Amino acid sequence: MTTTELDPQTPVTGPGTTAGDSGPAAEAAGAAPASFVVNVPGLADADLEPEPLDPEQIVSGDPVVTGKVLWESPDGRQIRGIWQITPGVVTDTEANELFVVVSGRATIEVEGGQVLEVGPGDACVLREGDRTRWTVHETLRKAYHISL
DSSP states (O other): OOOOOTTSSSSBBBTTOOOTTTHHHHHHHTTTOOOOOOTTSSSSGGGSSEEOOGGGGGESSSSOOEEEEEEETTTTTTEEEEEEEEEEEEEEEOOOOEEEEEEEEEEEEETOOOEEOOOOOOOEETTTTOOOEEEEEEEEEEEEEEEO
């Protein structure tokens, strides 16, 4: 299978794919870009960009966040990318997000709600406004889709 160079507009070909699967009509109508694949585990750490945490979010440890936006809708309301955090404990207020853990492990405590244990292969949905506390046990890398 062939992967893109992080450009979802580039047609992808290979087993199970066809260049231009979504077609020009879909793209002209403002739909998501053509189907594409990105080899997430192969995305080098050097390709990730620093995303400094607000010091008020850090509860303990010295967590470092990096990431890379792979695609953003023209109106900025849909974002897809890769995000990584090293061990530590942080708080956050979430957007509507679906993510899949690529590597690492964390415990996500949702204020007034559930405690979520996530690890490789787990898919997780967070709701807009959820106040969370992330305890990152092993450097966690996720592929995400956020709806604003």
